[in-house]
Amino acid sequence: MTQLPDLSDRYALVTGASRGIGFQIALQMAQAGAHVIAVARTVGGLEDLDDKVRASGGEATLVPLDLKDYDGIDRLGAALNERFGRLDILVLNAGILGTITPIHQEKPKTFEDVMAVNVTANWRIMRSFDPLLRASDAGRVIGISSSVAHKVKPFWGPYSASKAAFESLMRMWAAETAKTAMRVNSVNPGPTRTHMRAQAMPGEDPASISTAADVAAKIVPMASKNLEETGAIF
Numbered sequence: 001m002t003q004l005p006d007l008s009d010r011y012a013l014v015t016g017a018s019r020g021i022g023f024q025i026a027l028q029m030a031q032a033g034a035h036v037i038a039v040a041r042t043v044g045g046l047e048d049l050d051d052k053v054r055a056s057g058g059e060a061t062l063v064p065l066d067l068k069d070y071d072g073i074d075r076l077g078a079a080l081n082e083r084f085g086r087l088d089i090l091v092l093n094a095g096i097l098g099t100i101t102p103i104h105q106e107k108p109k110t111f112e113d114v115m116a117v118n119v120t121a122n123w124r125i126m127r128s129f130d131p132l133l134r135a136s137d138a139g140r141v142i143g144i145s146s147s148v149a150h151k152v153k154p155f156w157g158p159y160s161a162s163k164a165a166f167e168s169l170m171r172m173w174a175a176e177t178a179k180t181a182m183r184v185n186s187v188n189p190g191p192t193r194t195h196m197r198a199q200a201m202p203g204e205d206p207a208s209i210s211t212a213a214d215v216a217a218k219i220v221p222m223a224s225k226n227l228e229e230t231g232a233i234f
């Protein structure tokens with residue numbers, strides 16, 4: 001397993017922290033010393049995370065929020081500014097799959113939801129949190145993308161289009177902040193044993209793919225202040 005970086009005194013916000021990959025990234029960041037701000041809708045999942053964070057001596061702030069509540073994102077940005085004055089690590093992890101179906105048969109509501117969570121919410125977070133990340137001495141943004149941002153996987157239409165749009169936004173943000181202390185990266189976690197993967201591939205043996213904990217252990221070093229010391233993981 002990859003060694004966790006020292007994230008002492010770093011403020012790290014993780015979206016989709018109630019289960020799956022986001023839960024494990026949040027937990028491991030807290031174990032590495034970060035104060036984690038955990039965002040998701042499911043309060044029970046956030047509380048499970050909080051229990052595990054506390055049991056390992058860490059600290060978390062729980063933020064139950066539907067990311068389709070764009071004004072709520074702005075309010076969260078304002079609250080973070082008031083309380084912490086900066087954000088050191090932002091993990092844009094929350095995502096939804098929609099349904100696996102021919103693209104012309106996708107329900108309009110599902111298409112709109114996938115775009116709202118996977119694209120628009122992330123842009124609203126960028127818009128609201130950019131000043132907080134610039135206020136850090138080494139702001140780190142990690143966007144959780146997917147292989148289908150680049151390759152055509154029939155029947156995965158809206159999800160695939162949303163991840164392509166997400167990566168485009170991330171590349172734009174990376175280019176626009178290249179001369180600052182911020183670093184913006186996207187990562188494809190690969191097949192991971194989560195709720196979303198089971199929804200996408202119901203016939204797959206979960207034991208044949210990586211656990212969320214193992215995947216998180218490869219992603220968390222991307223939050224390090226000293227990126228060159230961690231080496232590229234993926």
Ligand code: NAP
Pocket residue numbers: 015016017018019020021022039040041042043045065066067068092093094095096117144145146147188189190191192193194195196197
């Ligand atoms: P997951 O287990 O389904 O978890 C998704 C997370 O997103 C949950 O914490 C969920 O929390 C949150 N979320 C969804 N809609 C939300 C909303 N409207 N507001 C706030 N939070 C919301 O999925 P996962 O597999 O861990 O996926 C995490 C990321 O990895 C996603 O971006 C996914 O596209 C990407 N990915 C996964 C795989 C894989 O094999 N698993 C492969 C490639 C990429 P609530 O439901 O509590 O709100």
